[in-house]
Each structure stands twice: as C-alpha cells, then as structure tokens.
Amino acid sequence: MTERTRTAPRQAEAERNDRALLEAARRALALDGAHASVAAIASRAGVGIGSLYRRYRTKEELFQRLCVLALDHWIDAAEQGLAHEDPWAGIVHHVSACVDFGPGTMAPIAGTIEVTEEMAARADRCDEVTRALVSRAHAAGVLRPDVTATDLYLLVEQLGRSPLPWQIADQGRDELLGAATEARARVVAIALEGLRAGTVTPLPGRPPDAGLLRDRWEPLPAAG
Structure with a gap:
C-alpha cells in the first residue's frame, strides 16, 4: 500500500x-x-x-470559518438571483436560498469574534451583489421602492433564524419534519409578498442605514 x-x-x-x-x-x-x-x-x-x-x-476560529461559508452562500444565492431573467424570480430565489441555509444564525455572535480580512472581503462582495439585486428589481418595478438592501438582509436574518425544522429533527420526530419544512416555506412566501411593488401601506420609520448591520460586528468594549 x-x-x-x-x-x-x-x-x-x-x-x-x-x-x-x-x-x-x-x-x-x-x-x-x-x-x-x-x-x-x-x-x-x-x-x-x-x-x-x-x-x-479555538471556538472563535470555528465561528469565523462558519461566517465565511455563510457569506459565500449569500453571494452565490445573489449571483444566481441576478442570473434570473425575471428580476422578481431573482429576489425570490435569493431570499429562499438564504433562508434555507440560515445565515441569520450568525447574528448572535456579532461583536463577540474578530472580523478577519477574509470575512470583511466577503461582506463587501455581499453588499455589492445585494445592492445590484435590489436595484434591478426596483428598476423593473417589481420590488416596492421603499425596500433597501439592508431591509433584505434583516428579513433573511429573521426568517433564517427560525429553527423549527432543526428542532423537529433534533427531537427525532421525523414524521413532522416535512410539515415543519413546509410551514417555514409558507412563512417565507408570506414575507416575500410584502416585498412586492404595489403594496399600499408604507413601511414604518426611516430606511435602515447600511452601517447598522456592519457596526454590530465591531468588538464590544471591555467592561470597566
């Protein structure tokens, strides 16, 4: 041998x-x-x-690697969305694919780990492709005009943190797994309908600044 x-x-x-x-x-x-x-x-x-x-x-190194993978998945989903001829189908694909992967699960560790150069570079690319996806949908008149790229980040984060299918799987209740997955898909579809152009009720408050999500990854100051 x-x-x-x-x-x-x-x-x-x-x-x-x-x-x-x-x-x-x-x-x-x-x-x-x-x-x-x-x-x-x-x-x-x-x-x-x-x-x-x-x-x-270290656990930090493990989480840093996981963040890179989550950012890569977001980029891939956005690029695939941009490849769709139909701008609305591109938005739907991006949101659905990202929710399935669950990048929102990274949110709890924001500010607790060092942001590596690799993570920062991936985040820059995420911003670039997400803005392109949103701008194209706005130009086509299919995405409500008051929705921003940051809104899309926040929506995916909240939907992606829904652990129902994983909870069911952890419980070993395989007979409920299909229903749990379908239930989450329904919630995603409901949320997507709220993004469509033509919605009468305006969104509350001011559009979130792009720095809102980035700034929370800055290390927290040591307790004095």
Missing part, C-alpha cells in the same frame, strides 16, 4: 468530520445562540472534542 493510498481515507474522513462540525455549529447557533459550547458542537457532530481542536484551534 502506497503512502498516497493510506492518506486518502484519512483525508476523506477529516473532510467529513469538518463538514459535520460546521453543520453542527450552524445548528447549535440557531438553537443555542452564542452560548453554544464546543463540547455540544462536537457531540452534535458525532466527533471527539480533540478532533474539533485539531481542525480549529
């Missing part, structure tokens, strides 16, 4: 463990928020805590 033959199974196992850890961390954040423990994440992933620390030196 060659060294390459011996290494391949170990590498494949490490990649499986990494995927399991990231999925477990995502679910733990959705259900437990920023207080999700490393031990709980490892247990949920079905790996030893030593395996977790061999891959990620």
Whole structure:
C-alpha cells in the first residue's frame, strides 16, 4: 500500500468530520445562540472534542470559518438571483436560498469574534451583489421602492433564524419534519409578498442605514 493510498481515507474522513462540525455549529447557533459550547458542537457532530481542536484551534476560529461559508452562500444565492431573467424570480430565489441555509444564525455572535480580512472581503462582495439585486428589481418595478438592501438582509436574518425544522429533527420526530419544512416555506412566501411593488401601506420609520448591520460586528468594549 502506497503512502498516497493510506492518506486518502484519512483525508476523506477529516473532510467529513469538518463538514459535520460546521453543520453542527450552524445548528447549535440557531438553537443555542452564542452560548453554544464546543463540547455540544462536537457531540452534535458525532466527533471527539480533540478532533474539533485539531481542525480549529479555538471556538472563535470555528465561528469565523462558519461566517465565511455563510457569506459565500449569500453571494452565490445573489449571483444566481441576478442570473434570473425575471428580476422578481431573482429576489425570490435569493431570499429562499438564504433562508434555507440560515445565515441569520450568525447574528448572535456579532461583536463577540474578530472580523478577519477574509470575512470583511466577503461582506463587501455581499453588499455589492445585494445592492445590484435590489436595484434591478426596483428598476423593473417589481420590488416596492421603499425596500433597501439592508431591509433584505434583516428579513433573511429573521426568517433564517427560525429553527423549527432543526428542532423537529433534533427531537427525532421525523414524521413532522416535512410539515415543519413546509410551514417555514409558507412563512417565507408570506414575507416575500410584502416585498412586492404595489403594496399600499408604507413601511414604518426611516430606511435602515447600511452601517447598522456592519457596526454590530465591531468588538464590544471591555467592561470597566
């Protein structure tokens, strides 16, 4: 047996463990928020805590990697939305795809971890493609004119933090999983209808500034 033959199974196992850890961390954040423990994440992933620390030196490093993946997913969903010929279908695709992935689960850790250069670069790209998606829908007259890119971020965040399907799965109640997934899809569809142009009731308050979401990722000042 060659060294390459011996290494391949170990590498494949490490990649499986990494995927399991990231999925477990995502679910733990959705259900437990920023207080999700490393031990709980490892247990949920079905790996030893030593395996977790061999891959990620700290919980912060694990969460930073998870943030990058969430930002990548947002970018991919927005780019796919822009590829739709129908601007409204593009908005629907983007919101639905992002809610399914659940980037809103990252919100509880805002301000608790360092924003890496990689995260910042991905966030810049997120802003770029989201503004393009919203601008195109506005120009086509399909998105209500008072909706901003930041509104879209906030909507996806709130909808994506709905843990119902994951709660059902954690309970082992597989007979309810289909109904839970459909229920969340209905809520997303209801929310999307509120984005359509032609809605009579204006949105309350002033449009949120783009800095609202970015600023909360700044480290919190140490307690004096």
